[in-house]
Amino acid sequence: xxxxxxxxxxxxxxxxxxxxxxxxxxxxxxxxxxxxxxxxxxxxxxxxxxxxxxxxxxxxxxxxxxxxxxxxxxxxxxxxxxxxxxxxxxxxxxxxxxxxxxxxxxxxxxxxxxxxxxxxxxxxxxxxxxxxxxxxxxxxxxxxxxxxxxxxxxxxxxxxxxxxxxxxxxxxxxxxxxxxxxxxxxxxxxxxxxxxxxxxxxxxxxxxxxxxxxxxxxxxxxxxxxxxxxxxxxxxxxxxxxxxxxxxxxxxxxxxxxxxxxxxxxxxxxxxxxxxxxxxxxxxxxxxxxxxxxxxxxxxxxxxxxxxxxxxxxxxxxxxxxxxxxxxxxxxxxxxxxxxxxxxxxxxxxxxxxxxxxxxxxxxxxxxxxxxxxxxxxxxxxxxxxxxxxxxxxxxxxxxxxxxxxxxxxxxxxxxxxxxxxxxxxxxxxxxxxxxxxxxxxxxxxxxxxxxxx
Ligand code: CS2
Numbered sequence: 001x002x003x004x005x006x007x008x009x010x011x012x013x014x015x016x017x018x019x020x021x022x023x024x025x026x027x028x029x030x031x032x033x034x035x036x037x038x039x040x041x042x043x044x045x046x047x048x049x050x051x052x053x054x055x056x057x058x059x060x061x062x063x064x065x066x067x068x069x070x071x072x073x074x075x076x077x078x079x080x081x082x083x084x085x086x087x088x089x090x091x092x093x094x095x096x097x098x099x100x101x102x103x104x105x106x107x108x109x110x111x112x113x114x115x116x117x118x119x120x121x122x123x124x125x126x127x128x129x130x131x132x133x134x135x136x137x138x139x140x141x142x143x144x145x146x147x148x149x150x151x152x153x154x155x156x157x158x159x160x161x162x163x164x165x166x167x168x169x170x171x172x173x174x175x176x177x178x179x180x181x182x183x184x185x186x187x188x189x190x191x192x193x194x195x196x197x198x199x200x201x202x203x204x205x206x207x208x209x210x211x212x213x214x215x216x217x218x219x220x221x222x223x224x225x226x227x228x229x230x231x232x233x234x235x236x237x238x239x240x241x242x243x244x245x246x247x248x249x250x251x252x253x254x255x256x257x258x259x260x261x262x263x264x265x266x267x268x269x270x271x272x273x274x275x276x277x278x279x280x281x282x283x284x285x286x287x288x289x290x291x292x293x294x295x296x297x298x299x300x301x302x303x304x305x306x307x308x309x310x311x312x313x314x315x316x317x318x319x320x321x322x323x324x325x326x327x328x329x330x331x332x333x334x335x336x337x338x339x340x341x342x343x344x345x346x347x348x349x350x351x352x353x354x355x356x357x358x359x360x361x362x363x364x365x366x367x368x369x370x371x372x373x374x375x376x377x378x379x380x381x382x383x384x385x386x387x388x389x390x391x392x393x394x395x396x397x398x399x400x401x402x403x404x405x406x407x408x409x410x411x412x413x414x415x416x417x418x419x420x421x422x423x424x425x426x427x428x429x430x431x432x433x434x435x436x437x438x439x440x441x442x443x444x445x446x447x448x449x450x451x452x453x454x
Contacts, residue, residue, distance in 0.1 A: 006034030008075050009095050010246070011087075011143075011155075013038050013136050014103035015045060015077060021058055021204040021229035023100060023160055024073045026251035033246040034075040036090050040103060040136065046077040048225035057215050057226040061337035067231075068219055080139070084132040091143025092150055097243040099143070100158045101170065103136045105351035106394050108163065110173050112354045113422050115165075117176035128180040137173040144178070144193060145185050154193045156241045160200045162271055164263060164355045167197035167238060196240040199263040201270065203230040203332060205340040232332055236262040261317040264359075268310050269322075270329055272356040273302055276373070277333075278345035279380030283445035289340040293333045297446060300453035302330065305373040313363040349381050350395035350420050358425060365428050372436075373452045375429065379437040380445065382414055395419070407438040 010027070012019055015037030027033050037054075039045055049056060054074040060067040080087050091099065101107075109124050110117055117137060118124060127138030144154055157174070159166035174195075179186040207228055215226045235253040249255045256262070274289070280301070281292035292298045306326040316322055357374055364371045385399035393399070395417070402413035411434040415426035440448050 006032060006073065006075060007095060008034045008036045008090075008093070009244075010035045010098045010100060011038060011090050011096055012036070013099065013101045013139060014040055014107060015074070016102060017207060017227045018200075018202070018204045019100070019102045019160060020056065020071065020074070021227040022200055022202045022233060022235065024071050025058055025069070025233065026235060026248060026253055027073045027246060028069070028071050029251040030246050030248075033073070035073050035100075036096075037074050037077040038087050038090070038139075039077065039079045040107070040134070040139075041081065043079045043082065045225065046079050049074065049077060051224050052221075057219060057221075057223045059211065059215055059226060059228045060231045061228055061335065062231055063335055063337050065337070066214065066218060066228075068215065080134070084134070084139075087139055088132070088142050088146050091139065091155070092146035092152065094152055097153075097155050098158060098245055099140065099155050100160055101136055102160045104161060105163055105348060107136050107161070108169055108173050109135050109137055110169060111419050112351055113419055115169050115172050117173045119176070119180070124177070127177060135177075137170075137177045140170070140174045141178040141181060141185070141189070144174075144189055145181065148185065148188050153243055154189070156243060156245065157193060157195045158198060158237070159195070160198060160235075162200070162267060162352075162355070164267060164359070165197050165260075166263075167195040167240070171195035192242070194240045194242045196238040197259050197263065198238065199234070199236040199259050199266050201234040201266055202232065203338060203340060204228070205338055206344055208339070228338075230332055230335060230338055232328075234266075256318070261315045262320075265314055265317055265320070265322065265325060267355045268314065268360050269306055269325060271352065272310060272360060272374075272377075273305060273329065273333075274345045275349065275352055275356045276305060276377035276380065277302075278342045279349075279384045280377060280445050280449060282342045282346065283380055283383060283440075284449065287341060287343075288338075289333050289342065289345070290336055290338060292342065293330065297449050297453055299330070301373060301376075301449045302333075304453055305377070308370060309364065309373050310360055312369055313360050313367075346384060348393045349384065350393050350399065350417075353378070353381060354420060358421070361429065362422075362425055365425070371429075371432070375433050375436045376440070376448055376452050378429075378433060379440045379448075382410065382437055383440055385414070386410075407441045408434045411437050 055072045058069045127133040159170045216222045236259050238259050239255045277292050286292040311322045386403045404410050
């Protein structure tokens with residue numbers, strides 16, 4: 001007997017491993033909510049998922065093995081560049097009431113320092129000029145335009161990316177784009193559409209060929225598109241929806257009046273530590289998060305980073321202990337079942353650092369207190385950008401161009417990048433960061449970690 005199919009009521013932009021391992025495992029617990037996945041770039045995920053009718057295995061990686069679960073939330077998939085009009089039509093389907101996004105930091109096409117749409121970007125320019133878009137803000141604006149023209153109610157837009165105030169950022173870029181297309185459309189969106197912010201959390205390493213083979217052995221089924229994830233999961237969403245919505249609270253999400261303290265805790269403690277490990281851990285010769293934190297010096301460095309530099313900048317979220325949160329993070333990072341590559345986390349640093357490290361440094365400068373561990377992480381990132389070989393980071397070429405023979409000049413050039421560093425932060429950290437980065441070019445990363453870890 002085949003199970004009743006779930007009607008498509010959610011369109012997801014940017015269907016990748018994270019959403020399939022996170023949001024879809026919540027939706028799996030509910031009846032009646034199917035997802036149409038959209039890939040904004042390549043056909044690879046669609047082609048692999050299609051082989052099993054979009055049903056796939058989600059494998060929880062425990063220290064002793066894998067717990068497998070079948071997920072059948074995704075009903076179909078579109079590849080936007082193949083047929084952008086089909087994506088607009090899907091967004092204008094009357095049954096759709098929720099649009100979710102995981103398009104990564106750079107997919108919002110915003111200037112990370114200001115949060116506004118980067119209208120100098122050629123693809124954004126094209127989205128303003130043409131009815132068939134390529135970017136997430138373009139699809140949101142044009143999809144809402146089609147709904148408005150058809151006299152349909154709007155949908156709720158729920159970002160699931162690791163950005164601070166991700167709902168407000170999504171709203172800003174959608175409104176900016178809509179305003180260039182038609183100011184009346186922008187006014188309608190501003191009045192009718194809600195963009196709740198959310199904090200999402202689950203460690204999802206890239207699926208490897210070994211994972212695929214192991215899942216096939218365990219399940220007896222060949223799945224070309226499984227996802228692997230840690231057992232932990234958390235989804236905290238602002239209570240700000242319009243229309244009919246899945247009962248995410250029943251599925252385990254926390255719906256709260258204000259996600260800001262949860263989001264700041266997670267972005268600064270988890271993602272901030274991840275980025276610090278990605279740069280400093282790789283310089284020290286480690287390949288994965290678990291390998292890096294198994295090292296005593298690295299683990300001691302993280303304790304200083306969390307307890308002495310990050311936690312003092314945080315507001316404690318309801319029913320949370322920041323000390324317990326740090327301890328839980330350490331055991332999540334140390335999970336030997338997870339091969340989370342530092343190179344995966346290191347990508348797109350220019351888009352990640354403002355919310356992961358720079359905001360914390362700003363708060364410390366305003367209120368006093370040491371920033372040694374934070375500055376060392378920043379210096380590690382600068383060292384990484386010298387040889388950044390992949391051009392995934394939209395600022396990779398610019399960053400490489402900042403490197404000079406004099407390390408102080410390099411720091412000066414990097415801190416002049418106003419899309420990343422706001423005033424007066426750059427002026428305030430020029431001298432101490434130059435010292436740390438100069439030292440890092442002379443000494444080993446391990447020796448530098450040891451100095452901070454006391
Ligand atoms: C990681 C995140 O790749 C990265 O930048 O820091 O993907 C991290 O694993 C998740 O945010 C955990 O929720």
